[in-house]
Amino acid sequence: MTMDHAPAAASNGERRWNPVTSEVVRALHRAVGRERVLSTPEELLAYEYDATIERGTPQAVVFPESTEQVSAAVAVAHRFGVPVTPRGAGTGLSGGAIAAVGGVVIALTRMKRIIEVDRVNRIAVVEPGVVNLDLSRAVAPFGLYYAPDPSSQRACTIGGNVAENAGGPHCLAYGATTNHVLGLELVLADGEVVHVGGRTRDVPGYDLTGAFVGSEGTLAIATKVTVRLSRIPESTRTLLAVFDSVDDASNAVSAIIAAGILPAALEMMDRHIIAAVEPVINAGFPLDADAVLLIEVDGLEEATTEDAAMIRGICDAQRAREVRLAVESADRERLWAGRKTSISALGRLYPNYYVLDGVVPRPRLPEVLRDVYRIAETHGLAVANVFHAGDGNLHPNLLFDERVPGATDRVLAAGAEIMRRCVDAGGSITGEHGVGLEKRDFIGWIFDDIDLAVMGKLKAAFKADGRYNPCKAFPTTRGCGELTDRVVARHAPALGTDIYV
Amino acid sequence: MSSTTAPAAIDEFRAAVSLRAPGVVFQDRGERVAVDECLPDVTCAPSIESDVSAILSEASACGLSVVPYAAGAHMGGANVPREYDVAMLMTRLDRIVAHEPADMTVTLEAGVPITALNATLAAHNQFLPLDPPAADRATVGGVIAANAHGPLRHRYGTVRDWLLGVRVVHADGSISKAGGRVVKNVTGYEMTKLYCGSFGTLGVVTEATLKLAPAPPVRVTVAAQFDTASAAGLYAMAAHDAGLAIDAAELLSPPATYALFGEPRWCVLARAAGGPGAIERTLRELRAYAGAMRGALRECDEATWAAWARALEPGVLALRASVLPSRVAETVEVLDRRFAGAAALLSATVSAGLIRANLDPTRGIRGGTLYESARDVVARRGGTVAIDAAPASLKRQYDVFGAERADIAIMRRIKQEFDPRGTLSRGRFAGRI
Numbered sequence: 020m021t022m023d024h025a026p027a028a029a030s031n032g033e034r035r036w037n038p039v040t041s042e043v044v045r046a047l048h049r050a051v052g053r054e055r056v057l058s059t060p061e062e063l064l065a066y067e068y069d070a071t072i073e074r075g076t077p078q079a080v081v082f083p084e085s086t087e088q089v090s091a092a093v094a095v096a097h098r099f100g101v102p103v104t105p106r107g108a109g110t111g112l113s114g115g116a117i118a119a120v121g122g123v124v125i126a127l128t129r130m131k132r133i134i135e136v137d138r139v140n141r142i143a144v145v146e147p148g149v150v151n152l153d154l155s156r157a158v159a160p161f162g163l164y165y166a167p168d169p170s171s172q173r174a175c176t177i178g179g180n181v182a183e184n185a186g187g188p189h190c191l192a193y194g195a196t197t198n199h200v201l202g203l204e205l206v207l208a209d210g211e212v213v214h215v216g217g218r219t220r221d222v223p224g225y226d227l228t229g230a231f232v233g234s235e236g237t238l239a240i241a242t243k244v245t246v247r248l249s250r251i252p253e254s255t256r257t258l259l260a261v262f263d264s265v266d267d268a269s270n271a272v273s274a275i276i277a278a279g280i281l282p283a284a285l286e287m288m289d290r291h292i293i294a295a296v297e298p299v300i301n302a303g304f305p306l307d308a309d310a311v312l313l314i315e316v317d318g319l320e321e322a323t324t325e326d327a328a329m330i331r332g333i334c335d336a337q338r339a340r341e342v343r344l345a346v347e348s349a350d351r352e353r354l355w356a357g358r359k360t361s362i363s364a365l366g367r368l369y370p371n372y373y374v375l376d377g378v379v380p381r382p383r384l385p386e387v388l389r390d391v392y393r394i395a396e397t398h399g400l401a402v403a404n405v406f407h408a409g410d411g412n413l414h415p416n417l418l419f420d421e422r423v424p425g426a427t428d429r430v431l432a433a434g435a436e437i438m439r440r441c442v443d444a445g446g447s448i449t450g451e452h453g454v455g456l457e458k459r460d461f462i463g464w465i466f467d468d469i470d471l472a473v474m475g476k477l478k479a480a481f482k483a484d485g486r487y488n489p490c491k492a493f494p495t496t497r498g499c500g501e502l503t504d505r506v507v508a509r510h511a512p513a514l515g516t517d518i519y520v
Numbered sequence: 521m522s523s524t525t526a527p528a529a530i531d532e533f534r535a536a537v538s539l540r541a542p543g544v545v546f547q548d549r550g551e552r553v554a555v556d557e558c559l560p561d562v563t564c565a566p567s568i569e570s571d572v573s574a575i576l577s578e579a580s581a582c583g584l585s586v587v588p589y590a591a592g593a594h595m596g597g598a599n600v601p602r603e604y605d606v607a608m609l610m611t612r613l614d615r616i617v618a619h620e621p622a623d624m625t626v627t628l629e630a631g632v633p634i635t636a637l638n639a640t641l642a643a644h645n646q647f648l649p650l651d652p653p654a655a656d657r658a659t660v661g662g663v664i665a666a667n668a669h670g671p672l673r674h675r676y677g678t679v680r681d682w683l684l685g686v687r688v689v690h691a692d693g694s695i696s697k698a699g700g701r702v703v704k705n706v707t708g709y710e711m712t713k714l715y716c717g718s719f720g721t722l723g724v725v726t727e728a729t730l731k732l733a734p735a736p737p738v739r740v741t742v743a744a745q746f747d748t749a750s751a752a753g754l755y756a757m758a759a760h761d762a763g764l765a766i767d768a769a770e771l772l773s774p775p776a777t778y779a780l781f782g783e784p785r786w787c788v789l790a791r792a793a794g795g796p797g798a799i800e801r802t803l804r805e806l807r808a809y810a811g812a813m814r815g816a817l818r819e820c821d822e823a824t825w826a827a828w829a830r831a832l833e834p835g836v837l838a839l840r841a842s843v844l845p846s847r848v849a850e851t852v853e854v855l856d857r858r859f860a861g862a863a864a865l866l867s868a869t870v871s872a873g874l875i876r877a878n879l880d881p882t883r884g885i886r887g888g889t890l891y892e893s894a895r896d897v898v899a900r901r902g903g904t905v906a907i908d909a910a911p912a913s914l915k916r917q918y919d920v921f922g923a924e925r926a927d928i929a930i931m932r933r934i935k936q937e938f939d940p941r942g943t944l945s946r947g948r949f950a951g952r953i
């Protein structure tokens with residue numbers, strides 16, 4: 020059997036996979052038990068989407084409950100040459116869990132045991148289906164928590180977080196998922212089980228754990244994750260700074276970073292987000308403000324007092340209309356509830372939203388943000404911004420109604436233009452949601468064929484061939500006939516194909 | 521000397537490189553770039569990336585083995601090269617390409633020494649928080665390749681946590697990049713992680729972009745001395761658990777304390793770093809913890825850390841053990857006893873579970889005996905030992921990365937994919953890949 024390097028598959032775009040026949044389904048039944056396999060069209064419907072606008076119907080969904088079952092199911096797919104797509108909670112925002120060409124979805128949601136908590140060494144070993152917030156809740160009695168906190172943390176899984184190298188508001192100070200994973204148990208594309216990393220920090224050899232995190236379900240399936248836990252800080256202060264202009268708010272962000280203060284979180288919400296969230300949550304965001312910053316500092320009581328005072332001074336200097344301080348946990352939680360439900364609140368007001376995920380160098384934030392509004396306007400679209408400002412990680416939400424003819428097309432065109440703007444500013448096309456299906460046509464703006472070929476070598480070393488989560492992360496030309504592919508593939512070249520340095 | 525390569529191939533390489541990259545080939549015997557007592561046949565010192573590429577593509581075409589070499593500060597941590605035909609001296613690639621103070625990032629060539637970088641950044645109250653032994657010489661590229669770190673690891677982790685993007689020249693001379701220049705980025709695989717600690721076996725890092733940290737406004741170093749290892753360990757763990765504003769905390773064995781302070785006692789050398797209020801509180805609590813463990817705490821100056829770096833710079837035989845934080849104090853105590861007579865200096869970053877040992881096997885006990893003993897002590901506690909420096913004879917006997925693990929198969933395939941001809945640092949990696 021030939022090893023299928025991803026870029027090679029990309030360049031000729033050949034079909035290299037087989038359909039799921041009834042024989043395959045029977046083999047899956049034998050491998051994991053009939054009760055753990057779905058294969059009727061009605062049953063499969065719930066697994067054809069994630070949180071993007073993409074769709075792709077698998078031909079079978081398997082719900083393994085152990086590493087052995089994952090391995091057995093994957094081995095069946097390998098034997099029959101059918102595509103495999105791992106899936107967590109399906110909250111992904113780049114189409115990673117979508118069965119782009121059908122095949123078998125391996126859903127990890129039933130593997131949700133917290134296997135071990137070592138409170139002294141601040142380590143937990145969990146199965147991949149454990150929900151992010153459930154882990155933090157489980158270790159809270161020990162004064163610990165799991166630091167990466169995607170806004171979807173009530174639903175998304177640790178396995179999905181590992182695959183996307185998920186971030187969240189508090190990654191500014193504490194790093195993304197990759198900084199909190201010590202070791203992994205993996206099932207490779209042929210069913211082989213391998214352990215990488217470990218419980219101790221320095222495991223000799225290449226950092227395979229580091230290379231795996233963020234691989235978007237294209238290298239292997241994580242069946243156990245050893246994570247670092249963090250200590251709940253003794254003091255946390257949350258500031259709400261209210262601004263009459265987005266420009267002032269983004270200047271305040273740059274000023275805080277430039278002053279050498281590293282808050283635990285530094286988030287921005289604009290007027291459209293406030294309008295969507297405030298009536299539902301009553302967090303106290305002023306409806307007439309142009310933007311608010313949610314800034315959190317944590318650590319020693321003395322440190323948070325000092326930092327909060329400095330941040331207040333900077334916001335005042337950047338013409339904040341008002342800076343409120345929340346110290347009590349109930350008050351802080353209300354502010355964060357407002358932040359973390361922003362995107363779903365948009366769903367209440369608009370039939371559809373399309374979340375972008377660009378990154379720019381922080382000093383470029385004000386100008387790029389201005390352009391985001393301008394680009395949306397040019398395409399006749401409303402845009403709402405809620406994002407990890409401290410990291411320069413933008414999340415423009417384009418609001419639309421897909422039933423309106425041409426609306427989706429306009430959204431994708433505006434999205435491509437905004438992505439391009441981020442790249443031109445020296446940034447990136449994704450800070451935490453992943454490239455997935457959605458953005459593979461943009462990846463050429465950042466990486467050339469050699470860069471991608473080197474990544475393909477890593478994929479080959481993991482024995483993952485072209486039928487392993489196909490059409491994800493790498494540019495592909497044919498065989499992946501999904502929605503954004505059709506539209507985006509038209510827009511991307513028009514915006515330029517040079518490589519940034 | 522170690523080379524079994526045909527002289528004709530060497531000559532062919534020398535001629536080809538002289539043509540493509542004039543002035544890059546050195547005429548000396550390569551004493552300055554000796555690796556594990558081996559000298560290269562040719563030393564090249566490129567000062568631009570395209571020369572690095574030319575050297576590698578020609579070496580690859582001639583079937584030669586190239587070892588990238590920077591300050592040489594951390595060369596001991598990889599296996600003896602199977603062949604050492606060409607030394608690629610990286611220190612001329614020493615430009616800072618771009619410092620973005622307002623974004624707190626820096627892009628620089630691989631040969632820039634850490635200390636020189638930090639001297640430049642100091643004016644902006646920023647720094648790259650990596651302080652490996654020999655930081656004055658050690659280059660950014662070398663620190664990436666060797667995954668070298670020092671006491672700051674307690675708060676700031678290792679180079680993988682700071683590296684945002686790289687440019688890499690591969691074995692065939694092709695050039696790729698990974699990551700980017702922004703502080704948060706998940707576009708493409710995290711190739712940067714793979715290069716950290718790869719000891720020049722997958723590619724030659726020519727340029728790196730790193731995230732920077734704000735320099736803490738105040739730093740105060742304190743040493744607390746104790747009668748027992750366990751008291752010192754409890755003190756270090758208590759400070760860690762309380763979340764005090766500390767950026768480094770090293771547990772020192774009596775010989776190490778003796779080297780620094782002239783007193784053979786157990787000691788924790790820690791540095792409070794932060795704003796004035798946080799520092800005051802931290803020092804107050806450290807004093808209280810020290811008192812509770814019957815220890816004596818005293819303030820020392822910043823120069824103590826330079827003395828630490830001199831004492832712990834890998835010498836004749838240096839080991840690095842990794843255990844769980846809860847096992848550190850006990851492991852250090854046992855190692856200290858086992859190593860008695862080998863003038864062993866031990867220093868542990870308790871929170872990271874890291875133990876460094878600097879030994880002198882010339883004093884009676886064989887190096888191999890010391891290594892095996894350390895390996896067994898640590899393995900019994902669920903940890904691993906790597907060699908940071910050792911005589912070539914010892915390294916020929918023992919893989920410096922320790923026993924092979926099950927994931928070695930993936931590592932072999934990675935090496936095979938990246939460097940099928942074994943052009944880069946042949947035989948230097950885990951499993952003598």
Ligand SMILES: Cc1cc2nc3c(=O)[nH]c(=O)nc-3n(C[C@H](O)[C@H](O)[C@H](O)COP(=O)(O)OP(=O)(O)OC[C@H]3O[C@@H](n4cnc5c(N)ncnc54)[C@H](O)[C@@H]3O)c2cc1C
Pocket residue numbers: 069070104105106107108109110111112114115116117127147168169170171174175176177178179180181182183184185186187188235236237239240241242362363451452488
């Ligand atoms: C409202 C909302 C807010 C969000 N906020 C954030 C945020 O703040 N930060 C952020 O980073 N993301 C955010 N996301 C995106 C998403 O929640 C994350 O990417 C999350 O990590 C996905 O987890 P999941 O379990 O839903 O994975 P899925 O969507 O099911 O899968 C995501 C990818 O992971 C792969 N995968 C899943 N499990 C495994 C496994 N065990 N082994 C290997 N591969 C696997 C899949 O193949 C797929 O490629 C948000 C999403 C929503 C809807």
